[in-house]
Amino acid sequence: MSSRGAAGRSGMSDLTTDRGDLVRFDRYGSGPAIVFVAGAGPYRAMDPQTTATARGLAEVGFTTVVHDRVGRGESPATGDVTLDRELAAVAALVEEVGGHAVLVGHSSGSSIALAAAARGVPVDGLVLWEAPLDEQEDLAKVQGWHDDVTRLLDVGELAAAAAEYVRDMPAEFRAGLEQMPFYPRFVAQAPAYRADGESLVWAASGNLGELLGRELPVLAVVGEQTFPVMTRAAERIVREVPGAVSEELAGAWHSWDVPAAVERFGRFTRDL
Template sequence: MTEFVSTTRGDRVAYDAHGEGPALVFVAGAGPFRAEDPVTTETARLAGENGVTAVVFDRLGRGETETGGDADLDAELGALSALLEHVGGSAVLCGHSSGCSIALRAAAAGLPVDGLVLWEAPVSAPAAETAEWASDFERQVEDGDLEAATETYMRDMPPEWLAGAKASPAWPDIAASARSKVADAQSLAWATAVLEDGSLADDVKVPVVAVYGTETFPGMPEAAERIADALPGATVAEVPGSGHSWEPEAMADVLVKFVRTATGSYEHPTGGV
């Protein structure tokens, strides 16, 4: 059954919680929400059966989450802050794709994050290139040209993804969701910049594992290594999965073990957004 928590800005965030124990919050990447993401829901259910409170939420402007303002990175961190407070005060974050950069930013901003599991973070591109892409995307969103913005967002994804999206009867809805991807673009621009200049470790002090699938896209293993190289103590793991997604049982096992270790050995910082 859907539950809700309100942010200090007044956004109403929809989420499902599975199980009891130390908290794990899934941070989706560009586009997914609970009703269209059975893989994450099944992973959360499995984790919840093994001593974890696993939380799956609809990001701002998606699914059942209501927002009256911009779905930018600050607002997205506000949603995470409200969830973390609501589920016990701190949690491990599991980011998926661009959700990894949002999770990293949350930890760097001082939210009470116990650790990070980062699945296939798309952070292998040069910072200048990513910043230009993010700027182009945000400008198109601000101009209301949401189809062009969606094409820009998907520019470096497998071309068949964009072709399939444009051929789908859901294309108008897909394009309309571009506004909910602003936080993704902003966080990716930030993440590639701090990875490149070496400053990520100044603010991210929590345990981190960067994960990629056994059948993945070029650049994903390299991106995981880039994160691990930037953060002392961070590790890299390969987990069964393909098509930019994981196999629920295998990922749930990794997550439960990581949550137990991270919450048992790490005292989270105070503060937040």
């Protein structure tokens, strides 16, 4: 994997994964490493919350990385953005920060973080923020949803594919998303959501602890104000992953409170 510096925001760099994808990322601070893995949709330019959290952690003694996932933001991609390509990016970022790190997954980034750990990426621990891994979503249902999204992507129906991707989210979440200024970009980068779908199908295919296949500290976190599905998912993680714990943290409707996240994510990492 190769890496080169780039002009621009503090600590901005590029790397090229072993699958040939260019990934742009911001790196902050020094100390134990934390790599953020966004869910479907977010990229650095529209996600100041994650950047603020990464900067806050850097100020208290951590190396942090926030990247544009493959096919999003400033990480361009062509063809099908598969889970394998996404995991190669995570592996390259972990290598970039010294060869091991805590992964902080947000939403479907949580299932990608879990899959990275299961694939052998040298992960020290996982923080899973509102992972959409409800046990009520059985494999047949998740696979059917993923197939529907993929079918629309295959014929170039990006707007329909983006809408299908969030079809099972609460109505108020979908309505709010469609009003966001970045929604056209959310639609345009829909081909990159294949990786998220693949990771969610994988996570629905069995017991999470067995899928993970290794002992690993795991913290499942939900906001104080959230959707019931997120609480059920955290309960599933604790039940299925040996030693996993769950907590409620200041935050609302799928977003965390930055000071609370800095304190808790930092404490989790220091305690490993």
